[in-house]
Amino acid sequence: MHKPLENERVITGGIVLTMDEDNTVYDNGAVCVAGDTITYAGDAGGIDAAMAGRVIDAAGGIILPGLINTHTHAAMTCFRGLADDLDLMDWLNNYILPAESRLDAAKVHTSTMLACAEMMLSGTTCFSDMYLFEDAVARAAAESGMRAVVGEVLYDFDSPNYGPIDAGLRYTRELAEKWQNDPLVSIAVEPHSPYLCAPDLLEKAAAISAEYDIPLIIHLSETMTEKQGVFERYGKSPVAHLADIGVLSGRTLACHCVVVDDSEIEILRRFNVKVAHNPESNMKLASGIAPVPAMLEAGLCVGLGTDGPASNNDLDMFSEMDTAAKIHKANSLDPTVMDARTVLKMATIDAARALGLDHMTGSLVVGKKADIIIVDTDKPHLTPRYDPFSLLVYAASGSDVDTVVINGRVVVEKRRLLAIDTDRIMAEMKALSDDIRRMHNWRVNRVI
Amino acid sequence: MHKPLENERVITGGIVLTMDEDNTVYDNGAVCVAGDTITYAGDAGGIDAAMAGRVIDAAGGIILPGLINTHTHAAMTCFRGLADDLDLMDWLNNYILPAESRLDAAKVHTSTMLACAEMMLSGTTCFSDMYLFEDAVARAAAESGMRAVVGEVLYDFDSPNYGPIDAGLRYTRELAEKWQNDPLVSIAVEPHSPYLCAPDLLEKAAAISAEYDIPLIIHLSETMTEKQGVFERYGKSPVAHLADIGVLSGRTLACHCVVVDDSEIEILRRFNVKVAHNPESNMKLASGIAPVPAMLEAGLCVGLGTDGPASNNDLDMFSEMDTAAKIHKANSLDPTVMDARTVLKMATIDAARALGLDHMTGSLVVGKKADIIIVDTDKPHLTPRYDPFSLLVYAASGSDVDTVVINGRVVVEKRRLLAIDTDRIMAEMKALSDDIRRMHNWRVNRVI
Numbered sequence: 002m003h004k005p006l007e008n009e010r011v012i013t014g015g016i017v018l019t020m021d022e023d024n025t026v027y028d029n030g031a032v033c034v035a036g037d038t039i040t041y042a043g044d045a046g047g048i049d050a051a052m053a054g055r056v057i058d059a060a061g062g063i064i065l066p067g068l069i070n071t072h073t074h075a076a077m078t079c080f081r082g083l084a085d086d087l088d089l090m091d092w093l094n095n096y097i098l099p100a101e102s103r104l105d106a107a108k109v110h111t112s113t114m115l116a117c118a119e120m121m122l123s124g125t126t127c128f129s130d131m132y133l134f135e136d137a138v139a140r141a142a143a144e145s146g147m148r149a150v151v152g153e154v155l156y157d158f159d160s161p162n163y164g165p166i167d168a169g170l171r172y173t174r175e176l177a178e179k180w181q182n183d184p185l186v187s188i189a190v191e192p193h194s195p196y197l198c199a200p201d202l203l204e205k206a207a208a209i210s211a212e213y214d215i216p217l218i219i220h221l222s223e224t225m226t227e228k229q230g231v232f233e234r235y236g237k238s239p240v241a242h243l244a245d246i247g248v249l250s251g252r253t254l255a256c257h258c259v260v261v262d263d264s265e266i267e268i269l270r271r272f273n274v275k276v277a278h279n280p281e282s283n284m285k286l287a288s289g290i291a292p293v294p295a296m297l298e299a300g301l302c303v304g305l306g307t308d309g310p311a312s313n314n315d316l317d318m319f320s321e322m323d324t325a326a327k328i329h330k331a332n333s334l335d336p337t338v339m340d341a342r343t344v345l346k347m348a349t350i351d352a353a354r355a356l357g358l359d360h361m362t363g364s365l366v367v368g369k370k371a372d373i374i375i376v377d378t379d380k381p382h383l384t385p386r387y388d389p390f391s392l393l394v395y396a397a398s399g400s401d402v403d404t405v406v407i408n409g410r411v412v413v414e415k416r417r418l419l420a421i422d423t424d425r426i427m428a429e430m431k432a433l434s435d436d437i438r439r440m441h442n443w444r445v446n447r448v449i
Numbered sequence: 450m451h452k453p454l455e456n457e458r459v460i461t462g463g464i465v466l467t468m469d470e471d472n473t474v475y476d477n478g479a480v481c482v483a484g485d486t487i488t489y490a491g492d493a494g495g496i497d498a499a500m501a502g503r504v505i506d507a508a509g510g511i512i513l514p515g516l517i518n519t520h521t522h523a524a525m526t527c528f529r530g531l532a533d534d535l536d537l538m539d540w541l542n543n544y545i546l547p548a549e550s551r552l553d554a555a556k557v558h559t560s561t562m563l564a565c566a567e568m569m570l571s572g573t574t575c576f577s578d579m580y581l582f583e584d585a586v587a588r589a590a591a592e593s594g595m596r597a598v599v600g601e602v603l604y605d606f607d608s609p610n611y612g613p614i615d616a617g618l619r620y621t622r623e624l625a626e627k628w629q630n631d632p633l634v635s636i637a638v639e640p641h642s643p644y645l646c647a648p649d650l651l652e653k654a655a656a657i658s659a660e661y662d663i664p665l666i667i668h669l670s671e672t673m674t675e676k677q678g679v680f681e682r683y684g685k686s687p688v689a690h691l692a693d694i695g696v697l698s699g700r701t702l703a704c705h706c707v708v709v710d711d712s713e714i715e716i717l718r719r720f721n722v723k724v725a726h727n728p729e730s731n732m733k734l735a736s737g738i739a740p741v742p743a744m745l746e747a748g749l750c751v752g753l754g755t756d757g758p759a760s761n762n763d764l765d766m767f768s769e770m771d772t773a774a775k776i777h778k779a780n781s782l783d784p785t786v787m788d789a790r791t792v793l794k795m796a797t798i799d800a801a802r803a804l805g806l807d808h809m810t811g812s813l814v815v816g817k818k819a820d821i822i823i824v825d826t827d828k829p830h831l832t833p834r835y836d837p838f839s840l841l842v843y844a845a846s847g848s849d850v851d852t853v854v855i856n857g858r859v860v861v862e863k864r865r866l867l868a869i870d871t872d873r874i875m876a877e878m879k880a881l882s883d884d885i886r887r888m889h890n891w892r893v894n895r896v897i
Contacts, residue, residue: 078832082839086774086788118829225782284775285843287784314843315830320768326534327732328776334673336735340534381566382763382847384526384875385882391530395733395762399830400848427832434833 003041005033005053012373012406013045015059016389020066020349020364024342026389032064034371037184037409042365057411059375062403063389065345066364067126067372068318069352072218072256072277072306074132075116075141076109079433080311089224089286097311100437101133102161109134111429113141116316118421121147123317123399126372126407129254129277129306129356131191131218133162136176139186146412146420148372150356151176152191152218155206157199170205177213184408187215187358189254194220195239196227200246207248216252216357218277219243222265223257224288240265249274254355256306259283259291266292266299275302275355278347280324282308294329294338304355305347317399318348326394341390370408377403451489453481453501460821460854461493463507464837468514468797468812472790474837480512482819485632485857490813505859507823510851511837513793514812515574515820516766517800520666520704520725520754522580523564523589524557527881528759537672537734545759548885549581550609557582559877561589564764566869569595571765571847574820574855577702577725577754577804579639579666581610584624587634594860594868596820598804599624600639600666603654605647618653625661632856635663635806637702642668643687644675648694655696664700664805666725667691670713671705672736688713697722702803704754707731707739714740714747723750723803726795728772730756742777742786752803753795765847766796774842789838818856825851 005011010033017030019042031048033041041048050056077097084096109132120128127148130138135153142149153162153176155169163172177188190213192198192206198219210217222228222239231239240261243249249272256277258269269276278293296303305325307316326344330336353363362372376397378384383392383401405413412420453459458481465478467490479496481489489496498504525545532544557580568576575596578586583601590597601610601624603617611620625636638661640646640654646667658665670676670687679687688709691697697720704725706717717724726741744751753773755764774792778784801811810820824845826832831840831849853861860868 078829081833081844082835085836085839085843086785088784092784115829115832122829281771281775284779285784287778287782289782290779310844314839317830317846320771320846323729323768324772324775327729327772328779330735331732331738331776334735334737336536336540336733337534379875381526381563381570381871381875382765384563384878385529387530387882387886388533391533391762395533396529396758398765398768398846398848400846423829427827427829430832434835438835 003033003048005040005048005050007052007054009033009035009040009053010055010057011048011050011053012057012059012064012375013050015062015064015375017042017365018063018065018389019366020346021366030064032365032373034406034409037370039365039367039369039371042367057404060377060379062378063376063393065374065376066349066362067374067405067407068124068348069304069356069363070120070125070128070306070316070318071254071304071352071355072279072308073128073130073316074309075128075130075138076112076132077309077311078115078119079108079112079430079437081314083311083437085314103440104133104161106134106137108433110137110141111426111433113138114145114421114426115430116310117141117145117147118418118423118426119316121145121405121412121420122402122416122418123319124374124376124402124405125316125318126374126405127358127362129189129218133160139176139180142186143183146185146407146410148185148362148407150187150189150216150358152189154191154193155202156193156197157202166202170209173209177215189216189218191218194227195231195242203243203248204246210250210252214252216254217248218254218256221255221258222260225260228260238265240268244268244272252357257283257288257291259289261292263295266296266301270299270301275304277306277355278303278325279306279308280328281321282312284328286312290328290332294333297343302351302354303347304352319393319397319399322348322394341388341394344394345390371406372408373406374402375404376401451481451496453488453496453498455500455502457481457483457488457501458503458505459496459498459501460505460507460512460823461498463510463512463823465490465813466511466513466837467814468794469814478512480813480821482854482857485818487813487815487817487819490815505852508825508827510826511824511841513822513824514797514810515822515853515855516572516796517752517804517811518568518573518576518754518764518766519702519752519800519803520727520756521576521578521764522757523576523578523586524560524580525757525759526563526567527556527560527878527885529762531759531885533762551888552581552609554582554585556881558585558589559874559881561586562593562869562874563878564758565589565593565595566866566871566874567764569593569853569860569868570850570864570866571767572822572824572850572853573764573766574822574853575806575810577637577666581608587624587628590634591631594633594855594858596633596810596855598635598637598664598806600637602639602641603650604641604645605650614650618657621657625663637664637666639666642675643679643690651691651696652694658700662700664702665696666702666704669703669706670708673708676708686713688716692716692720700805705731705736705739707737709740711743714744714749718747718749723752725754725803726751726773727754727756728776729769730760732776734760738776738780742781745791750799750802751795752800767841767845767847770796770842789836789842792842793838819854820856821854822850823852824849
């Protein structure tokens with residue numbers, strides 16, 4: 002019998018999906034939290050809450066680990082809906098890149114705060130970010146109370162943030178030093194891709210990953226165009242190229258991997274590379290459909306991600322789970338692939354593993370950090386309730402999240418965001434988006 | 450200058466997407482309603498609301514026609530999440546059909562009321578339904594205040610509702626007579642499919658469609674298995690088979706059309722057949738991806754639908770729009786197909802045309818019935834607002850719908866459902882779902 006003390010909070014009154022190794026479910030469960038740490042996860046009958054400091058009633062809902070977004074560019078909220086339904090190169094060269102050249106730390110901070118508000122309100126407790134001015138992203142995550150893995154994007158041309166190429170590596174080292182003891186923020190080294198990074202830059206990035214024992218996160222084989230380009234330049238596939246220059250390891254998170262064949266999947270497996278799967282962005286940008294069932298078959302660890310809000314256009318991991326569960330069924334004509342349990346793992350414990358954070362988050366296990374959400378199922382579209390996994394993946398949306406706890410702190414309560422002044426951030430974004438519209442004098446879709 | 454009188458209500462304070470023939474947008478628009486009818490749709494500056502009976506403030510949101518679900522089996526809410534990730538025949542024969550054999554009018558009524566609650570709360574104002582005990586479905590729609598096209602499913606075996614085959618045609622005639630003057634409910638004749646209906650039944654159904662001038666709604670070419678079966682029996686494709694026995698006409702709504710080639714699309718075009726596209730169900734059941742861009746290219750009218758909540762598993766037309774806009778980009782590797790405007794038309798005016806209701810709903814045009822929704826965009830995930838079409842299709846979800854007006858009646862106000870006692874319906878569904886679980890002693894997914 003666990004007897005929580007007054008320094009412990011108890012979340013109970015609902016079904017608990019632990020997402021632990023045995024995928025244990027407690028129909029009438031409870032989770033106890035002391036400080037930032039889970040002290041109990043099991044049957045409600047197994048605790049005596051008489052002394053507990055506070056009891057949070059899940060009111061018949063579903064209690065599960067917070068969702069983890071393994072790949073995004075959070076600050077791109079400022080470009081959400083600015084340019085859709087366009088050819089990838091038109092979108093990138095005529096809309097996104099020129100806009101990004103005008104960004105600064107303050108704009109990235111505002112845009113990331115807005116993204117954190119959206120993510121927390123939709124049940125995401127941790128995100129992995131690749132963008133510019135990542136110190137501002139790290140600050141936004143810390144201020145809003147979100148767990149985050151952040152890394153400055155590195156490529157073979159000058160950055161509006163750090164300037165010349167080599168300065169990017171220095172900037173990454175500085176980030177790693179500055180944030181090394183932060184309870185929420187950790188740092189990754191993030192070379193953009195094999196097509197925007199020469200071998201020298203990739204090798205130096207890999208050295209930093211090894212030296213600091215931090216993830217190396219990279220876009221890999223996102224499109225056929227990329228794959229062909231790398232083939233022309235190096236005579237091998239992007240995956241083989243990275244393997245040959247020593248960039249792949251168990252610390253590598255490869256984002257997208259849309260255009261990979263079985264031999265490339267085998268290379269990824271051999272190096273224990275993790276994969277970030279971003280189905281909605283891959284669909285919207287017409288990159289294609291990643292062979293995820295084959296990756297899982299091969300034993301790869303695949304985490305789910307939304308990619309940036311300019312190519313999705315939201316950060317809702319629930320809708321991402323729904324799409325991930327369905328797209329591969331249509332693509333393989335096999336309705337048994339990507340079942341709801343598998344997909345929820347890809348958004349929780351497998352996502353944590355992909356980011357090297359599974360020792361602290363991704364499942365409700367004693368000793369891990371308390372990253373917990375409660376989904377309110379007392380709604381017509383979540384009735385009846387035969388199977389909580391099915392409800393979460395196929396019927397719920399981010400707006401069904403009632404309560405969010407990150408690192409032991411309640412950041413969302415009854416859908417109210419406690420951690421961020423959303424009105425202020427939305428007002429700042431309005432001003433910023435008016436600037437962007439004026440600055441570039443864009444014909445926004447609607448008036449085309 | 451339009452001067453609404455005290456019997457008129459004014460919806461203003463937001464951007465109006467009329468979805469009219471010119472796709473007119475009013476950045477600061479207003480819609481006036483007298484009784485059940487739209488009396489004005491235009492610039493807010495074009496009215497003098499001094500005398501108006503009531504002003505509904507959209508608070509900077511988006512005002513648009515209610516969404517129209519062109520194909521569902523609403524009562525299947527009682528099976529939502531009961532059986533997922535299964536082979537289609539396993540799902541149908543071992544779970545759904547045995548369960549359906551135990552249904553009755555009361556269970557269908559309860560399940561449909563729950564579906565109406567979900568649909569209204571997610572901005573759907575009209576749905577097209579094919580199922581059993583459709584008089585109970587019609588009553589549920591009328592009671593809840595939803596517009597609906599309902600038709601009893603007809604096939605070559607006895608029905609738990611009407612009994613022997615021919616009684617289904619009689620039952621359909623009785624429905625058509627009973628509901629012919631209803632302001633919300635209209636009737637269709639709905640033979641299940643060319644593989645469950647012999648030519649004789651299909652021809653008699655077509656005769657009823659012609660006699661009453663009502664839609665004939667049928668599943669068509671949903672899977673390759675179906676297509677092969679029809680080919681073996683009739684030596685031609687399902688589409689050619691229906692054409693040859695005189696079933697196709699401008700009153701025909703063909704649901705799914707996943708497995709159709711260009712020659713079959715040409716047949717559908719020649720007969721002015723409308724198509725109901727249900728991407729999420731087609732994906733979840735692994736039926737495949739319908740060639741919708743080719744259908745649009747050929748000039749077919751395609752409306753969007755969710756299919757039943759047992760194969761989706763929700764009735765949210767916003768998530769259906771999102772999926773519809775993305776899946777065809779991934780499938781064709783062309784990011785310019787199925788742009789946001791096209792997809793929103795498929796959920797509004799084109800859906801109305803598909804159901805033969807475009808004279809009364811589907812766009813905000815003077816003289817049409819007042820089926821109107823307001824989307825609240827004052828949220829982080831709907832910020833910034835460059836393009837309302839993009840926001841609605843790629844970022845909004847059903848839970849962003851703030852206000853719903855159907856046939857001039859406010860049925861949802863500030864997310865509160867006025868038309869249905871949802872607590873009572875959810876309690877009834879809980880009891881019904883407990884019965885279903887017991888009755889069949891099913892190993893629900895979670896405990897498998």
